Amino acid sequence: MGSAWTWLLERCAEIVGVTDGAAGSAGDAARRRRRLTLALLLSLLVGASCLLGDRWGAKGLLPAVALFVLAVQATRAVLAARASVWRAAALELDDPAQRPSERADPWFSPPTARVLCALASVIDAARRERYAIALERLPHVDRAALRPDEVRLLDAARALLSLGLGDPARAAQQAIVALPTGIDAIDARLGRVVLADAWKSPARLEAIERAWRRELQSGVTSEALERLLSLSRLRFAPRALEALKPAEARELSAEAWSIGEEELAAALEARARGGVYR
Incomplete structure (x- = not known):
């Protein structure tokens, strides 16, 4: 579709409030001013349509009706695309609703909806x-069109790509800025990569702990990161293992195995069976 048409679709969606405009990274004040300007223009158009309606009857209302229908269609496209992103990230892979659609609607999808559809495809x-499909779709994801939680999912998908392509160190770096995503399965997988990469460096591990705790205290929920934080605490306070309940020790033992800390994993297993950490 032409650029003027897609621009109009994007502005319609922005007026409704389902997108943040052409530059999603702009400040809140700038977005409010932009949205106010667009709303004013819309009001002028509606007013002009009413005047034309008085003169030409129902035909004069056609521009306002057409714009309203366009705004509804654009809004639906963005909301559907945004929902597909979270389904692609959160649902089990065997869930029929998890797989996103191949392409956005070519007629009524604003640029933001198309970016979100591409993001859903990358995550899936x-x-x-x-990985070949993910790499093919990745250039179609414009970070500036995404909201902060969607940017985290993009970074998480990039980390999963790096991990799958055999670069765990790069995956760990990308995962640091992505976590927490709010998707427990993704947080668990990437959190283990981050922890394994930083385990031998107490300073890095402490910095990661502080960052994760700050995120969790801000209201973000991630059982996976809370579990990994409990494991990292044992790196600095081994005697804390003695205070663990058997069920907790068994759970942390699995995490220790997953990051390659076999000695700690064995000690946790012993604790889970009622043994003592030595």
Whole structure:
């Protein structure tokens, strides 16, 4: 579709409030001013349509009706695309609703909806280990059009790609800025990569702990990161293992195995069986 048409669709969606405009990274004040300006223009158009309606009857209302229908269609496209992103990230891979649609509606999808559809495809492909497809769709994801939680999902997908392509160090770096995503399965997988990469460096591990705790205290929920934080605490306070309940020790033992800390994992297993950490 032409650029003027897609621009109009984007502005319609922005007026309704389902997008943040052409530059999603702009400040809140700038977005409010932009949205106010667009709303004013819309009001002028509606007013002009009413005047034309008095003169030409129902025909004079056609521009306002057409714009309203366009805004509804654009809004639906963005909301559907945004929902597909979270389904692609959160649902089990065997859930029929998890797989996103291949392409956005070519007629009524604003640029933001198309970006979100591409993001959903990248996330789905990365989770399914179809890395060629993910790499193909990745250039279509414009970070500036995404909201902060969607940017985290993009960074998480990039980390999964790096991990799948055999670069765990790069995956750990990308995962640091992505976590927490709010998706427990993704947080668990990437959190283990981050922890394994930083385990031998107390300073890095402490910095990661502080960052994760800050995020969790801000209201973000992530059981996976809370569990990994409990594991990292044992790196600095080994005697804390003695205070763990058997069920907690068993759970942390699995995490220790996953990051390659076999000695700690064995000690946790012993604790889970009622043993003592030595």
